[in-house]
Amino acid sequence: MxxxxxxxxxxxxxxxxxxxxxxxxxxxxxxxxxxxxxxxxxxxxxxxxxxxxxxxxxxxxxxxxxxxxxxxxxxxxxxxxxxxxxxxxxxxxxxxxxxxxxxxxxxxxxxxxxxxxxxxxxxxxxxxPQDYDANHNLGELYVQSRNMTEAIPLLEKAQKIRPSYDNGYDLALAYFLTGKLDQARQLVQNLELIKDTGELHNLRAQIEEKDGKYLAAVNEYETAAHMDPSENNLFDWGSELLLHRTYEPAIEVFQQATQRYSKSPRLFIGLGMALYSRGKYDDAVKALLTAADLNPSDPRCYLFLSKAYGASPNETDDVIRRFRRYADLEPNNAQAVYYYAMSLWKGKRVEDPGQDLQDVESLLEKSITLDPNLADAYVQLGNFYADKREYAKSVPEYESALKLNPNLADAHYRLGQDYVHTGEKDRAQAEFEVYQRLRAEQLAEVDKERAEVQQFVYSEKEASSSTKQ
Structure with a gap:
């Protein structure tokens, strides 16, 4: 409107x-x-x-x-x-x-x-009732409120009264969102004859992606980005490549995009994720640090920064500083406190393994207090005590973690090690067997990581779609 x-x-x-x-x-x-x-x-x-x-x-x-x-x-x-x-x-x-x-x-x-x-x-x-504007405007309102059942008949009527690009785009979008992919694709093709635009190719890319036609989707996103190199189009193109694990092209797209839009946190997150997935951990950390500075409160940035930092020994001080800031911004966020604890722990181990780690212990305990269901915090607190050979303390932490999530392979392994140290060989053997079974299912971890990427990409696309409307 x-x-x-x-x-x-x-x-x-x-x-x-x-x-x-x-x-x-x-x-x-x-x-x-x-x-x-x-x-x-x-x-x-x-x-x-x-x-x-x-x-x-x-x-x-x-x-x-x-x-x-x-x-x-x-x-x-x-x-x-x-x-x-x-x-x-x-x-x-x-x-x-x-x-x-x-x-x-x-x-x-x-x-x-x-x-x-x-x-x-x-x-x-x-x-x-026969006025184009009256039908189109009410139909567009329903599109923006995601009420496609009401929107489609009005937009169809408006398009019959006076075929137009604007109404046709809304109708094609409504068809797409209701799963009418053939109708959406055909209408987009017809609209290209009226006005060939980047947003049309972007919508067609979404149609092809939803229809399982990955190569066609990538080509359409690329065309959209070349016709209109907007932040949204570049993000969508890079994200499509990232989702389907074509990492080198994704890195190239995101690098070009961040040069053009140097204040876009989501583009730097996308770049960081692509670099991390390709095994370029140091560069991934740098990109994600930039994203954290551009939007210090975005929790998704810290999820991927924690992963990249876990594989990179560099940028320790800078990483700790960002996680400390995030914990200060979100003092009641268990995940933020947990990230800060882990970054601090790794940093101290790099600097001096013999340092006092009481602040790390306190932060892990605080994260559990804030969220008693945060299984990873129990695992790391168990690791903390096990490293000090305080098995009477570490065993209950691992057991608490496994009650929350029985599929934590590392927790089973560390718990088995603790049972060895406490002389409970049968229990240790049982934990090692579970660990071996879970490690054989490593594909699940790959799928989990891909799901995290998908969640970020799709949430960003949804946010972008809402903003445009």
């Missing part, structure tokens, strides 16, 4: 305006001032137009045209509350105007009042 609506009433005769102005005034002068405001609106000189119309309000309180145009000007300036006030008056003055209802609905929607917007769009449609 565009903020600037072309209003058909602007061609109305000056005599109609004059009749609406208060008696006893120079009506021709007022009308000239109104027409000047119209000209300023048309040339997007909104401040001047608003000042002219505000001066007219005392003389034209009953003028539909004055209130309507002033409302449209406020809408163009993103002054949604003021726009709604004026457009409500206009709709009251001319309740049978479908255009007035449409303009009011658009401003209500932009003001965050979607229920009231839907009501006005419906009234506009009732006033003119």
């Amino acid at each position: 565009s903020r600037k609506c072309r209003s058909r009433w602007l061609v109305s005769a000056s005599l109609a305006l004059c009749a609406a102005f208060a008696a006893g005034q120079d009506r021709q002068a007022l009308d000239r001032q109104f027409q000047s405001a119209v000209a300023n609106y048309d040339t997007e000189h909104y401040t001047e137009a608003a000042a002219q119309l505000e001066a007219l309000l005392p003389y034209g309180s009953k003028s539909f045209e004055v209130h309507e145009l002033l409302g449209l000007i406020y809408a163009a300036q993103s002054q949604d509350s003021k726009a709604v006030d004026q457009l409500e008056i206009a709709a009251h003055l001319k309740p049978d105007s479908a255009a007035a209802r449409t303009n009011l609905a658009a401003s209500l929607f932009h003001a965050g009042k979607s229920v009231q917007a839907e009501e006005q769009f419906r009234k506009a449609l009732e006033l003119d």
Whole structure:
């Protein structure tokens, strides 16, 4: 829904305006001032137009045209509350105007009042059921609220009334989101004949991906990025390559993207993930440190930074500093405290294995207090005690972790080692057997890691889609 609506009433005769102005005034002068405001609106000189119309309000309180145009000007300036006030008056003055209802609905929607917007769009449609705008606008509202069942019939009708790119794109998107992939693909192909755009190729890529046609999806994302190298298109192209483990091309795309959009945390996260997956751990850490600085509160960045740092001995001080900051920003976040503990522990082991690690122990205990279901924290606290040969303390920590997640292979192995040290050979053998079985299922860990990548990519795409709409 565009903020600037072309209003058909602007061609109305000056005599109609004059009749609406208060008696006893120079009506021709007022009308000239109104027409000047119209000209300023048309040339997007909104401040001047608003000042002219505000001066007219005392003389034209009953003028539909004055209130309507002033409302449209406020809408163009993103002054949604003021726009709604004026457009409500206009709709009251001319309740049978479908255009007035449409303009009011658009401003209500932009003001965050979607229920009231839907009501006005419906009234506009009732006033003119065969109007393209009435069908399209209500259909688009339903697309943006993800109500595709209501959206599709309206968008189909609008497309029959007047085939257009904007309505067609909304309809193709609705088809895609409801799994009507053949209809979506065909409509996109038809729209390319009207206007070939990057966003169309991006949508077609999503269609091909959902249909399991990976190579076609990659090609469409690449085309979209070349036609329109926006942050979204570059992210989608790189992410598609990353999802399907073509890491070197993904790295190249994300590197180019981060050079173009150096303030985008998600692009640096994507680059870090691609570098990590390719085994370039030092470079991955550097990319993820940049992402952490760009968005210090994004938990996904720290998940992948913890993985990359676990495989890289470098950047210790910088990594610890970022995890400390995250823990300070999120003092009640068990995962943040856990990450800080682990980064500190690794850093101290690198610097001096004999250092006092009491602060690490305290942080691990705090993370468990904050989240008693954080199995990894129990495992690491068990490792902490086992390294000190305090098996009476380490065994219960491993057992607690395995109650929460019986598939933690390393916990079974470390628990087996502790049983060896405490002389419980049968129990140790049982734990080692479980460990061997779980290690044989290493593919599950690969799948888990890929699921984490998918979760990041799809959540970013969903967020991007919501922002665009």
